[in-house]
Amino acid sequence: xxxxxxxxxxxxxxxxxxxxxxxxxxxxxxxxxxxxxxxxxxxxxxxxxxxxxxxxxxxxxxxxxxxxxxxxxxxxxxxxxxxxxxxxxxxxxxxxxxxxxxxxxxxxxxxxxxxxxxxxxxxxxxxxxxxxxxxxxxxxxxx
Amino acid sequence: xxxxxxxxxxxxxxxxxxxxxxxxxxxxxxxxxxxxxxxxxxxxxxxxxxxxxxxxxxxxxxxxxxxxxxxxxxxxxxxxxxxxxxxxxxxxxxxxxxxxxxxxxxxxxxxxxxxxxxxxxxxxxxxxxxxxxxxxxxxxxxxxxxx
Numbered sequence: 290x291x292x293x294x295x296x297x298x299x300x301x302x303x304x305x306x307x308x309x310x311x312x313x314x315x316x317x318x319x320x321x322x323x324x325x326x327x328x329x330x331x332x333x334x335x336x337x338x339x340x341x342x343x344x345x346x347x348x349x350x351x352x353x354x355x356x357x358x359x360x361x362x363x364x365x366x367x368x369x370x371x372x373x374x375x376x377x378x379x380x381x382x383x384x385x386x387x388x389x390x391x392x393x394x395x396x397x398x399x400x401x402x403x404x405x406x407x408x409x410x411x412x413x414x415x416x417x418x419x420x421x422x423x424x425x426x427x428x429x430x431x432x
Numbered sequence: 433x434x435x436x437x438x439x440x441x442x443x444x445x446x447x448x449x450x451x452x453x454x455x456x457x458x459x460x461x462x463x464x465x466x467x468x469x470x471x472x473x474x475x476x477x478x479x480x481x482x483x484x485x486x487x488x489x490x491x492x493x494x495x496x497x498x499x500x501x502x503x504x505x506x507x508x509x510x511x512x513x514x515x516x517x518x519x520x521x522x523x524x525x526x527x528x529x530x531x532x533x534x535x536x537x538x539x540x541x542x543x544x545x546x547x548x549x550x551x552x553x554x555x556x557x558x559x560x561x562x563x564x565x566x567x568x569x570x571x572x573x574x575x576x577x578x579x
Contacts (some may be wrong), residue, residue: 324557325564341557394541401548402555410459410466410484413545417467 292415292422297364299415304361306407307400311358314403315350316342318395326391332384353392360423367426379430386431389424396420434569436511443562447547447555448508456546457497462487463542464535471535500539507570515573522577533575540567 292300307314320341322329336345356374363370378384397416400408408416464471466484475481478492487493503521510517525531544564548555555563 321557321560325561397545398548398555398560401545402552405549405552408545408549410463410488413463414467 290418290421292364292418296415296418299412300361300364300419303400303404303407303412303416304358307404308358310403311354312347312351314396314399315352315354315357316347317350317399317402318392319346319350319353321395321398322392325395329388329391332382332388357396357423360419360426364419367422368429371423371426372429375427375430378427379432386424386428389427390421393417393420393424433512434514439558440562440565441511443559444508444511444566446559447551447563448505450551451501451547452550453498453501454494456543456550457499457501458488458494459497459549460539460543460546461493461497461500463545464539465493467542468535468538471538474529474531474535504570507566507573511566514569515576518570518573519577522574525574526578533571533578536571536574540564540571543567 323333323339323346324341330339333339333345333349336343338345340346356371359374360367360371397408397413397420400416462484465475465481465487472481475492475496478490478496480486480490481493506517506521507514525533544560544567547563548560551559
């Protein structure tokens, strides 16, 4: 299910509309992930405060979304573009790749709450495909 | 048996209270058929499902969206025994409709997204958690009769 030209255009189009709120999106998606899927908290035992909107959650939301922004700019070759990030996740963070799907779902939910008119069914499918492709690129170095 | 906290029951009631079955049902099914196009295999008798405009305008999609939400309402009214409430629905989906149960999750995700567009910031993380727990119980009940 690779990204068609239409998908890439839809992703860039949507990204142009939402990138101004990237930090808020990241913070909200991460907050929801930690509340709705409490097992994901196991990766953040070193944080003082895991509650929605807390300082570590806000900071990490920014980090995650700058990764997504980077991926948008490298949409034509995610695998090579995200090699370093893949190594980070594979060898250092060792996040179970099943969790990429969980975070992606919460990003989509946040986009739905914040941009209900722009997040059309077409934008939804393109974004879902993009985040899946992103997750696949992140998993590249795992084994 | 599933345990529901008072806040969870309240959250799920709150989501349903604002649900426009016609609008939400139609958009949910539209998103399912657009975002996960292989699900069109189950709707051969629905006519034109070739693109999102056609799907959105399709009267059979609209009618079926309402049917799905009415089914969910049954679970809402019987939250303490969803498993038994859904026994015949589960049999229907497995024996007659022969739906791959993986699709229940996909429909649930689409419904969650549509509810998010309607409720916006009112769809808080806590309400989302309760709502997704409810959907998980519904999906599990629908899977029960598959063998």
